[in-house]
Amino acid sequence: MFTTINGLFFILFSLSCLVPMIYVLAVSLSSSTAVTAGEVILWPVNFTWKSYEYILNKGEYWRAMWISVLRVALGTGVSMMLTILMAYPLSKSKSSFKHQPVFAWYLIITMLFSGGLIPSFMMVKYTGLLDTIWALILPGAVSVFNVLLLSNFFRHIPKEIEESAFMDGAGHFKILLKLYLALSMPILATLIVFIAVGHWNAWFDGLIYMNDQTNYPLQSYLQTILVKSNSQVMTQAHAKLLSMVSDRTIKSAQVFIASIPILCVYPFLQKYFISGIMLGSVKE
């Protein structure tokens, strides 16, 4: 009895998590008349690829997508580099790195105090990053959480490995590159996936740091078209498509395309995030 009800509950809960995505897909693949008439529930009605065709021909969507891809690639690279460079010294004990506590506090304090939205914006402005992709990458590049996670992992690498490398004449840079990084592949993969997903999903910084909308990454671009109420989305050139697509079907198609990358990395993500969340269940 209990088992049945419990099972039913979870089937419903799981469905509730799937339905919104399925609905968006169904709307995006239906004709505008069917959508307006409220015939679409979970299956496309009058199946058509027209919305996707429309988007494929839409230059701004692809430009925004390209900026997002660039952002993920560059942002993940820069973030990983800075995180590794900070985590390695912090993983040393006080006896082998005298100022370790100073730098640890230097990092922690940024989590406790912050200038807030307006001063952060002005700093990005003063450093000349507005309207460049670096405005989306540098300000958040060093995350306290990621650094702590990685340096905790480094700390558990046996000391003897490092000592024997020192005997062979290796310096810290060599030890970090050749030994530590090679030994921490799982945690590095976790961080890469988390940072990449974070960059892909971010949109608010794009909104405030880009004055020129042509510099928006995909999610910021989507935000503006989703929140702005429709009407002028269509151009004359696409007038003949009007019978088949509508503002709603196009929006749905764009939402769906924007979530495809997440759908693709999700299986890999899932492998890692449980350990990630356990190590850092205090994030935020």
Add this chain to the structure above:
Amino acid sequence: MKAIKIPRKQLALYIMLIPPVLVLFIYAYLPMLGVVMSFQRFEPSLGFFRSEWVGLENFRRLLYIPDVKGVVLNTLFIASMKIVVETVAAILVAILLNEIVSKVFRRSVQTIIYFPYFLSWVILGGIFRDMMSREGLINVLLGKLGFEPIVFLSKASLFPYLLVITETWQVTGFGTIVFLAAITTIDPTLYEAAVMDGASRFKQIIHITIPSIRTTIILMVTLSLGYILNAGFEQVLMLYSPLVYSTGDVIDTWVYRMGLQQSQYSLASAIGLFRSVVSLILISASYYFARKFSDHRIF
């Protein structure tokens, strides 16, 4: 004479730290100085050094702006509801999840319910805006049952609850992870003994599972209290509209509109500073108590 001497072996460590320390200095430490704006009548053309100092005037002005009180109350109301509902939901679902016997079923359920957590609020906002619109899925279904359509996101009275419901939906699955981990550490012999005594599944949950994960529950609630002035900025920004400002406007969205859209830099920084100070106190207190109650440390 012994000057400041860095052992040669450690020099590399300092060199490594230069890039991250610089980035943090520029984008985390320098903005902290920006709070001086709260005490100035800041003019971007004059900059920090030549803008007029006005002491606490901006804070005094905040007290007289009618919106401010509402904005603070909305923030507290929405955030505290979220803390309660989301924690309870995560605990309940974790307990029920633990009761699933079939490994395959359990795995699949977990995979699916964790998923919404990884979608951005742009995507989720786009979906919810559409689903809750006059012609959206929910109204289509309501229509089939003979109800009048409701434009959900334009109803100020409903808006805070929709925020709570949608966010709970998004984070519950993921939130179970911590509690599930706590449940797996419970000694199985406790359950065996309870079964011998004739305790039902329900009784086992009440008398064994919940008391055993009490520390984790207290810890999670304590930690979340530090964030009571965060009502979910991105979510609110994605879902709200001028129609629901009266109940849905929170400190963060207000700062965004005042500061970046209406260029009221000083006023926005002032309330931002107020928010940071209260948050700092709450976060420090909650971390202190978390440490005290469950010996939990973040570093």
